[in-house]
Structure formats: structure tokens, C-alpha cells
Amino acid sequence: xxxxxxxxxxxxxxxRGGFLRPxxxxxALQNFNLTIPEKPATITAIAGESGSGKTTLANLILxxxxxxxxxxxxxxxxxxxxxRRQKLEYARQVQAIFQDPYAVYNPFYRVKHIFDLVINNFKxxxxxxxxxxxxxxxxxxxxxxxxxxxxxxxxxxxxxxRQRMMVARAYLLKPRLIVADEPVSxxxxxxRAMILDIMLRLRDQQNISFLYITHDLSxxxxxxxxxxxxxxxxxxxxxxxxxxxxxxxxxxxxxxxxSVPVPDPNQxxxxxxxxxxxxxxxxxxxTGCRFYPRCPYHMDRCLVKQPPLYQIGSGDHxxxxxxxxxxxxxxxxxxxxxxxxxxxx
Amino acid sequence: xxxxxxxxxxxxGPARTPKVLEVQGLRVHYATPLGDVIAVxxxxxxxxxxxxxxxxxxxxxGKSTLAMSILRLVQPPGRIVSxxxxxxxxxxxxxxxxxxxxxxxxxxxxxxxxxxxxxxxVMRVRDQIAEAIETHQGRRPPQELKERxxxxxAMVGLPNRVYTMYPHELSGGMKQRVCIAMAIALTPxxxxxxxxxxxxxxxxxxxxxxxxxxxxxxLGVSMILIGHDMGLMAQLVDRIAVMxxxxxxxxxxxxxxxxxxxxxxxxxxxxxxPSVKQRKPLVVTEGLTHDLxxxxxxxxxxxxxxxxxxxxREVVPPLRELRPNxxxxxxxx
Numbered sequence: 001x002x003x004x005x006x007x008x009x010x011x012x013x014x015x016r017g018g019f020l021r022p023x024x025x026x027x028a029l030q031n032f033n034l035t036i037p038e039k040p041a042t043i044t045a046i047a048g049e050s051g052s053g054k055t056t057l058a059n060l061i062l063x064x065x066x067x068x069x070x071x072x073x074x075x076x077x078x079x080x081x082x083x084r085r086q087k088l089e090y091a092r093q094v095q096a097i098f099q100d101p102y103a104v105y106n107p108f109y110r111v112k113h114i115f116d117l118v119i120n121n122f123k124x125x126x127x128x129x130x131x132x133x134x135x136x137x138x139x140x141x142x143x144x145x146x147x148x149x150x151x152x153x154x155x156x157x158x159x160x161x162r163q164r165m166m167v168a169r170a171y172l173l174k175p176r177l178i179v180a181d182e183p184v185s186x187x188x189x190x191x192r193a194m195i196l197d198i199m200l201r202l203r204d205q206q207n208i209s210f211l212y213i214t215h216d217l218s219x220x221x222x223x224x225x226x227x228x229x230x231x232x233x234x235x236x237x238x239x240x241x242x243x244x245x246x247x248x249x250x251x252x253x254x255x256x257x258x259s260v261p262v263p264d265p266n267q268x269x270x271x272x273x274x275x276x277x278x279x280x281x282x283x284x285x286x287t288g289c290r291f292y293p294r295c296p297y298h299m300d301r302c303l304v305k306q307p308p309l310y311q312i313g314s315g316d317h318x319x320x321x322x323x324x325x326x327x328x329x330x331x332x333x334x335x336x337x338x339x340x341x342x343x344x345x
Numbered sequence: 346x347x348x349x350x351x352x353x354x355x356x357x358g359p360a361r362t363p364k365v366l367e368v369q370g371l372r373v374h375y376a377t378p379l380g381d382v383i384a385v386x387x388x389x390x391x392x393x394x395x396x397x398x399x400x401x402x403x404x405x406x407g408k409s410t411l412a413m414s415i416l417r418l419v420q421p422p423g424r425i426v427s428x429x430x431x432x433x434x435x436x437x438x439x440x441x442x443x444x445x446x447x448x449x450x451x452x453x454x455x456x457x458x459x460x461x462x463x464x465x466x467v468m469r470v471r472d473q474i475a476e477a478i479e480t481h482q483g484r485r486p487p488q489e490l491k492e493r494x495x496x497x498x499a500m501v502g503l504p505n506r507v508y509t510m511y512p513h514e515l516s517g518g519m520k521q522r523v524c525i526a527m528a529i530a531l532t533p534x535x536x537x538x539x540x541x542x543x544x545x546x547x548x549x550x551x552x553x554x555x556x557x558x559x560x561x562x563x564l565g566v567s568m569i570l571i572g573h574d575m576g577l578m579a580q581l582v583d584r585i586a587v588m589x590x591x592x593x594x595x596x597x598x599x600x601x602x603x604x605x606x607x608x609x610x611x612x613x614x615x616x617x618x619p620s621v622k623q624r625k626p627l628v629v630t631e632g633l634t635h636d637l638x639x640x641x642x643x644x645x646x647x648x649x650x651x652x653x654x655x656x657x658r659e660v661v662p663p664l665r666e667l668r669p670n671x672x673x674x675x676x677x678x
Binding site for chain 1: 403404405517546547548549550551554555573574575576577579580599600603614615617618619620621622624625627628629
């Protein structure tokens, strides 16, 4: 195995201070590990509900906040120890696309401005004509033409066009990795498909990897190679997207998948979901499994220590749940697993 | 408690069930320097007693404008150009402001888009709900008011302690349920909910959706649910109206529309639903293509339609009943 493109080792981020009471801590990310291979390019999903630490993870990778402990290695080098020059290069190779395609533009400038900025910043083109060619090429990748959009103001473009422009801007820099934080949650279903399709093309034709941060499991299922499902800062389940979504093992992931509305009026939701109150949910469980208050299968040992990731099957599918502890009496484990499987049906 | 809708009637023949809302020939324009944008174009729509109608379409298709104009809440530069909106036979468009205030909230309640973020951050939940009640019904004895608010909170599945809490102490799902509690405070006969579960996580979305269904069942109110998530619509509504560029292109009971979508736009909407059951290739399409100020002559969907014919470029297809209770505006049939 060659060196991975991005490797996150034992990353922990704890927020303190600010509006939090003195001494109060908020663990946003805990002992998180992730690897994105150098080749081939992949789309990796980071899924979870709000407050699960997805955006913290994006900010950590983009370098806008720093880790409490652990390491983020880019091509083998810790991003906390990069030199100025290396930092600039890292900023070019790792790009970001954000959720809100309305908020990222300055309404006073023509949209061309976002391209001019990056071209000047990274000195990508020696002349105006070369710059224009670069922009046209990037726009072509997302199915747009310069003459149609560049001279317009942001308010003259639709949400889908704006989001495609953001992808084009990221692509312009020929990055190795694009961190896409909920890139399709604010566009319509038909345009959503278009943006996901662009992501697939960039992966296959341009060898650009994506970290696709989302709360929407169905789009992750459609396009992603690997998935990490976070619950309150820890990995609940990870692995190949198809096996995780089609055969979820962690009770939280089972609940998530069961809650995605089925687009079939003949197949109605038939169970009731209740949420425990907020204060029970948050940091009540200091040690042990954080899903304990909501888990239908909770056991005493879940409170003692946070479950490690247990191997599921033969692939890279892993779930952080004691139900899959090989040391558990096998008959009992099998029973619970069957029960869990029937519950998701 | 289940969220099954199988018990509710799917058949809403006009002869059988009384109408709560009747919209006829409604036209809403937005004035722009380059001419009027037609946001709602000659829309006819009925909502029958006890039914949930889903209004779907992409952003900018006019679904929120339609909802706002039912309550006459369209803000300038928007204006209602023509048409009738009747609630229990009262024409909302013709009412004076004072009369209209009586109808709003007590007859029709609106849960606007992003309602949960419009709660007043410096007011306790109890005071916000009390305000909604007292604005419309005058001062109430404190004890009665308190009991009523607690009953409302219980109805949306919130614990009693929410009564004294501030919005920032609540999660998104809880805030959204407070908004639902406010909407049903005066027992309206119609609730219009604009994207009530967008921006919520799937599990919370499901809890809020259940709350809406429970409220609907206990109070027997009619509901218009606006959204673009066809999956959620399949779970929640009885009938669906599909809107494209200001026009209603198809209306049918939810089961019929999923079993046999007639309009090409509806077919496209259904084909682009992402699923967790089946990994399928992406269906890629352009968004809204024409300038809303200058709609093309003929069918509104002609520029994106895979089945476009010469007739579509000339004649506007009327909304016709192609199957029992299943209306679509398309020349194919």
C-alpha cells in the first residue's frame, strides 16, 4: 500500500470557553480515524445528524481550527507542521464547497470575481487570455459557458448554477481533494443529481477525491465509495457504502436508515420513533456508548466503556457496538442480530 | 400509535366531501423592472375536509407564493392579480383587513418556511403561544390560558417543562413542534405548512412528521403540506398537486401519482428521488429553463420535456381529468 492521500489519526477536538460555562467541555470529535487512499480517487461520505461533528471535521481538515489531540496527515505530512509554502500548496490541493450557494458570493461583484480571486491568489495564469481559458475549461466541466454566466451578478443565477460555479472554482485549482460540506442540501432534487454527477465525473476523469459531508444517507448511498457514520463525535459505523446502507449493524444507523421516508405510499412508516429529551441526550454519558439513552438493545456493559469498532463480515465494514463483540456468547449475538435485521425491514 | 394512513379516505369526490378551501383562477405576479414575473398562473385547487394535500415542485415554482396568497400575505412587489380564494365559502380576496384578521389563524393557520427560526428569542414559549391566542381571542384568565397551552404542548408531544423555556434551549425539532402548537392554538380548519421538516435530520424529521399526522388526526383539520421531498410526501399526504413554473401540471391521489405519473415533469420528479433501497444511476436534468417573465407559448414544460410535440409549442394543455380523480395538463393523453 502506498502512502494515503489523507490520513486522520486519533483526532479529538474539544471545545471550551466561549459561551460554555467555565470548566464545561464539548467533545465535538473523539478518537476519529480516517484514511483516503492516494489512488484511485474515492468519494468518502461523512454522515450524521447535526451536532455529530461533521462540520468540525471539515474545518479541521481545511485548517480553520486545530486539533486538541491527534494528527491529520496529508501525503504523510502533519498539516500542523507545514511551512508557509507548503501551507499554500495544501490550500490549493484541498478545496472546499459549502452548503449555501447563496452566502458564498459577494453580491456586489460579478461572478467572474470568484475566479479572478483564486487565479491571482495562486498565480495560475500568466495572462488574461490564459486565465480566461482556464475558467472556460473549468466551467465546461460543470456544463456551463463563460459568456452565459461570468458577467452576471450572483442574484441573476439560480441556486443550482451558483453551486456548479463553486464546483468549477474548486476544480480550477486542480485539487486532489475536495471537502464538500452538504453541497446538495439546498438545491432541488433534479439539480442535486446534476451536482452529484459532476462529483462522479471529477472522481473518474480528473482523479479528484471527495469528502462528502452530509446528513442525507440516500445521496451518500447513490455516489459514495466509503461511508463513516458519526454519532456525537464518534464513529458508529464505517465501511463500504453499499454494505453499510444495505445491511446496517449499529442500532443508530439502523434507526437512521429506517427513518428515511420511503417514496412509496403503499409502504408507510409503521413504527413510532420517540426522541429522549435534550439533556438526556447531551453529555449525560461521559463514559460508555453515547447512543445508550436511545438504544433499544442497551446493556450494562455499554455504560462502562465506549465500544471499539468491531469487524463485521470479511470486508472493511466495522461497527462500534458491543452486539458485535466476538467475545459475546455467539448464540445471543446471533439472536440480537436477527432481531435487529427484522426491525429494519 | 402508528402513522398509517390506510384508515383515511383516499377518495375525495367533490360530491361527497365538503370543501374547506377552493382556489379559482388565482394569478399572482411579481413586478420587476423588466416586466411581471408570473409566479402563480390561473391556479385552481380544492382542499377537502380532513385531507392532506401535498404541494410539490422545485424552488421558484411558486408553491410558497401560492400558499402565501391563500392567506393574502403576498408582499410587494408581489400582488394578487385575479382569482378567488374561498374558505368555507368566504372569499378571502374580497375581505377587508379587519375581517381578514379574523380568518387568519382561526380558520387558516400558516407554518411558514423556517418557522422555527422566527420564534422570538427573548420570549418564553408560554408567552409566545399566549400571545397568539390573546391577539385573536382577547384576554383570557391566566389559569385557563396555562391549561390550554399545556394541552397544546402535550398534543405536539412536548413535555410540560417546555412551557417556561426559551427557544435557544430547544432543539430544531422541538422548536418546529412549538410552531405547530401555535398553529393549532385556535383550532383552525386548515393548516398550511411550508417545508415543515426541511433543515431537520431524518430522525427528527420523522418525529415532526408524526406530530403533524397526530395533530391532523386528533383535530380533524385539513392540511396543505409544501415540499419537494417526494419520499416524505408519499408518507404524509392523501393527494398531491405538482407545480411547475407557476402552473399546476398534475393533481391526483398520492397512490395514483406514484403508481402512474402522467405528466412528464412528475415522471422526472419521481425518477430523481434518491433511495436507500436501491442504488440506481443518477437522473440528470436542467432546472427551470425559461424566463418566467416571458413564458413560451403553449405548454410550460416544453423546453425540458422529452416527449415534446409541435402541438405543445402552440396550444396550452388544459388540466383535464384523465383517470378518475387524476388530473394532468399534457397533450400526450
